[in-house]
Amino acid sequence: KKRMYQGQHVFGHDKAILIYIVEGKQEHHLVTGGFIGSTRFRISLERLNQEIDSLSQDGFEVVRTASPSSTLHELSKWAKKIDQQVQTGVLQAKYTYEEFR
Numbered sequence: 109k110k111r112m113y114q115g116q117h118v119f120g121h122d123k124a125i126l127i128y129i130v131e132g133k134q135e136h137h138l139v140t141g142g143f144i145g146s147t148r149f150r151i152s153l154e155r156l157n158q159e160i161d162s163l164s165q166d167g168f169e170v171v172r173t174a175s176p177s178s179t180l181h182e183l184s185k186w187a188k189k190i191d192q193q194v195q196t197g198v199l200q201a202k203y204t205y206e207e208f209r
Contacts, residue, residue: 125199127169127186130160131179 134153137144144151164170171186173179193199 125169125190126167127171128160128163129179129182130170130172131174131176133174 134144134156138153139145139147141147141150142152143149144153144156160170160172169186171179171182173182190199194201
């Protein structure tokens with residue numbers, strides 16, 4: 109999340125569209141005590157969902173997918189959406205991919 113905020117700062121809040129992808133079903137990663145992932149972080153499913161919801165409130169697009177193949181499908185839809193915004197002038201591409209690298 110911190111790096112996403114840094115990206116917003118570098119590109120400008122009104123000029124950057126950043127997407128946060130949540131892949132997989134979080135319920136499948138519950139461990140002893142009802143926590144997600146490692147128990148040392150002590151993050152509940154409810155807290156994880158609150159944090160993910162806060163991303164959209166902070167200006168990020170959030171895409172939830174079930175698997176890598178559905179992630180690719182969602183990314184292709186997102187890329188088409190961005191392309192349409194560039195074509196209509198809503199967004200302006202300042203650099204080509206080669207110039208940005």
